[in-house]
Amino acid sequence: MTDADPHVIVPFDAVDPKTRLSPLLDRAEREALARTMLTDVLAALRELGVDHTVLATAPVDTPAPVAVDDRSLTTAVNARLAGDTVGEVEPPGPSPAGPVGVVMADLPLATPGALRRLLSGAADVTMAPGRAGGTNALCVCDPTFRVDYHGTSCRDHREAARRGGLELATVDSFRLATDVDEPADLVEVLLHARGTESAVWLREAGITVDTGDGRVTAVRDR
Numbered sequence: 380m381t382d383a384d385p386h387v388i389v390p391f392d393a394v395d396p397k398t399r400l401s402p403l404l405d406r407a408e409r410e411a412l413a414r415t416m417l418t419d420v421l422a423a424l425r426e427l428g429v430d431h432t433v434l435a436t437a438p439v440d441t442p443a444p445v446a447v448d449d450r451s452l453t454t455a456v457n458a459r460l461a462g463d464t465v466g467e468v469e470p471p472g473p474s475p476a477g478p479v480g481v482v483m484a485d486l487p488l489a490t491p492g493a494l495r496r497l498l499s500g501a502a503d504v505t506m507a508p509g510r511a512g513g514t515n516a517l518c519v520c521d522p523t524f525r526v527d528y529h530g531t532s533c534r535d536h537r538e539a540a541r542r543g544g545l546e547l548a549t550v551d552s553f554r555l556a557t558d559v560d561e562p563a564d565l566v567e568v569l570l571h572a573r574g575t576e577s578a579v580w581l582r583e584a585g586i587t588v589d590t591g592d593g594r595v596t597a598v599r600d601r
């Protein structure tokens with residue numbers, strides 16, 4: 380991609396993450412899976428060739444630049460949208476003066492192609508909604524737009540754009556809509572993210588797709 384492309388920030392909570400996966404995974408395993416999904420998202424961004432920075436709640440060892448900010452998700456992302464670079468550690472990422480992408484770290488199905496569709500959006504705001512009301516990824520070209528995560532954030536973001544007189548476009552992408560929150564989401568990783576580190580990690584942890592009673596679920600055999 381080119382210099383006019385967005386700088387992407389990847390929010391990442393390293394501490395006791397993915398609590399909704401507790402029925403299948405203990406805390407250490409959830410931390411390991413979260414880290415593995417981050418690795419897959421960063422690999423897709425790297426392959427796309429777009430600049431990116433991990434926006435983490437605590438230091439994390441990754442090949443990408445990291446900014447540590449332990450404030451809430453919404454506050455930390457809005458600080459970056461406002462051009463704040465506080466918390467960056469070496470090697471520093473470029474200052475996000477132009478368009479900013481926000482791509483969550485729990486999207487192991489994300490491919491360079493799906494991300495390109497999002498990040499080449501020309502609207503003031505381009506959104507990839509998640510299922511159940513979330514906002515899995517954004518491309519923010521208008522510097523006045525601010526995020527408000529949790530709850531039905533896709534609806535809230537649409538409303539915020541409307542109030543601000545901004546054009547909001549939506550990317551219809553199964554790969555970007557699939558974030559890993561609940562055990563059922565692991566089915567999508569096992570079926571559609573073959574070859575990713577996340578799918579390998581799940582198989583090694585004994586998580587498989589079960590169709591025993593005619594329904595498709597993720598189960599653990601050990």
Ligand SMILES: Nc1nc2c(ncn2[C@@H]2O[C@H](COP(=O)(O)OP(=O)(O)OP(=O)(O)O)[C@@H](O)[C@H]2O)c(=O)[nH]1
Pocket residue numbers: 390391392393395396397398399400434435436448450451452455483484485559560
């Ligand atoms: N920087 C930052 N990232 C966060 C924070 N909370 C969540 N994230 C990241 O935001 C994305 C969406 O997270 P959620 O699915 O809402 O929360 P989670 O803590 O991972 O999972 P649950 O415990 O199941 O709610 C993931 O990439 C998280 O790593 C936060 O407070 N700060």
Ligand SMILES: C[C@H](OP(=O)(O)O)C(=O)O
Pocket residue numbers: 452509511512513514515527528529530531532533558560
């Ligand atoms: C951050 C939050 O993620 P969810 O909990 O919906 O996966 C959201 O998209 O608003």
